[in-house]
Every structure is written in structure tokens, then in C-alpha cells.
Amino acid sequence: MHDAESRTANLLGATALALSDLLLSGVGAAAGTSGSGAAALVVLAGDPDLSVTELGRRVGLTQSAAARMVDGLERQGLVRRTSTRGRAVAVRPTEAGTAAARRLLAARGDALGAALRHLGRDERAQLDLLLGKLLTGLCRLPGDAERLCRLCDRDVCVRDRATCPVGQADRDRRARSERGARDEQGARGERSARGKRGARDERGDPDDG
Template identity: 40%
Template structure:
């Protein structure tokens, strides 16, 4: 079946791209799991609470506390007073912002290797199809933040077409 083969090819491509990205970024950061996404997300959304971070990363609140603790221990994150006495706002340090930028550059390089076999015309067609698919991945801001937790917002939002998830008010 054509649809089955398409799904298979998409699955293989997704897994391979994810493996390349994880290997590159997690090796560079020295931390695996939710840490790279937490850094990139907090760079784009400074001041979020641990609870909000947990929701975006789809991890438990205690797991998000551990991620924040490790990033703080690495000098990448600091906790500041939140909007009320019960919460603390998570902010990246200057080192954290530089690390986030480096991770995004490494992510782009890893994905460019995957796309290298395509010429300019093929890339344009693929981009149009991916915009359509990505645009359907989330129907609200929370879902979009989860989908875009590792996005380079300057690349996507700065494009003439804008973010495919802009309908969610991301």
C-alpha cells in the first residue's frame, strides 16, 4: 500500500534525523533527555515556572525540578522570584543563552546533513508539504509550545511565511 510505504519512509526519516540530532546535541551539552529542549524553550520563553516547563516538556513536575536543578548546577539557569511567593521564574544565564544558541546551530547542521541530498527545487516542495503537516500538529498554544520546544524561532518566525503554528498564538 502506498500510504503504508509513505508512513514507513516518514518514520525512518524522523527517527534517523532525531538520532543524528540527539547524538550531536546531547554529546555537546553533556546532558540527555529533556535538558536540551528545556534550554531552548526557556531561551524563547524566559521566566516560566517549573510547572509550565514540565507541561511543555511532557514530564512530571518533580522531573522538571531535577532538570532545572542540573541546568542551574551547570551555570546555565537561575531561579528568580516569580509572580507570586509560591513560584520561581526560570531564566537562562548568559552562558545558558550562548549554550542554547550553540545547540540550535548544531541542530541545524545535523538536519542540513539529512537535507543535503535535495536540490533547491526539492527543498522548496518539501518545505511546503512540511508547513502543511506542522501546521496541523497543534490546535492551541500549549500544544504548539510542546511541538516547538526545540525550534529556532528566529529561523521559523522570521521567514516570510511565518510560523506554521502561528494560528495558536505561539
């Protein structure tokens, strides 16, 4: 990296660290729980009845760490495990859990709003575009989108037909990978047809003449 770029990298790293300190301590305190627990409550508020494994995946925990986190949230009366007919155990937020998720989204919004107050309207619009590009780049792997947005107030990003850049990047990635799979299948079909023709050529099949 050039010096100017290294400096921007430092600023980006320092901003990320400062905001995540602020957000994790703020949201943790608002929900009376750990950073992962707080993220789990926000995820469940938008998407209840996830399995323990899926919930863990979305907040970046292994299966066993996720099980311990759910134990803790259950002891605090914030979630309960429900067993639905024919399906694995699902984690569902209690009323207290849903209220905690609301509180922590409000605390997160306040902290981020306070940070943004140091920019003018045009600067915020500039920042919006730049962050959209950064996030599109950061969302490279399947499942990244849900992890990146785990603490987001999701309704806000899609109001008035707006598009969440992370969701869009995820849809684009899926479309590319499906197109790739179709192309690969087509190429395999083509190779196999060529192979058969080649074999017939070698055998000197009459219908090739």
C-alpha cells in the first residue's frame, strides 16, 4: 500500500474499532447481555424460531458456544427453546427478549446517530455511497450478508424501495454462482456430446459419414 492508502487504512481500522467498542458496550448494556447475546436477540426479533446452530452461525459462534449462549439467554428469560412437530428445537424470543432487542436497536441507533452528527448532509450522502461499496466488497462468502447485518435495524434499509447493499451483493453472488453452475453443466453436456461424437468418429460409425 502507498502511504496515503495506509493512512486511510488506519483511519478505517480506528473508526471500526471505536464504533464497535461503542456499539458492543452500548448494546450489551441495553440488553443486559454479551455482544453475541445482543446480536442473537436482534436476529431473533426479525427471524424467530431459528435452530441453535443457525442462530450461532448468524452471530459468528460455533455450535457449542451458541448452545451456551442460548442457555444464558434462557436463564435471563430472554428466549425459550420450543420444539415444533417434526422439526429440530427452535429458539424463540420471549416478550422480555423482544423488548430488549428494541432497546438495543435504539441504543445502537443513538450511538451511530451521534457519530454521524459530525458530518453535514452532503457528507453523509457521500459516506453512504462509499460504505455501500466497501460492504459490497466485504460480503464475499455465502452467509456473510446475514453476519454483517446481524445488528442492523433492517426495516430502515429497505424502506421506500431502497436496497441494502449487503443483501444486493448476496443476491448478485448467488445469481453468479447459479449462472456458473448452469454454464458448467452446459459445458459438461457439450464435452460429453463431443466425447460421444469423438468415440463414434474413432469407431467410424456409419451415421457420421
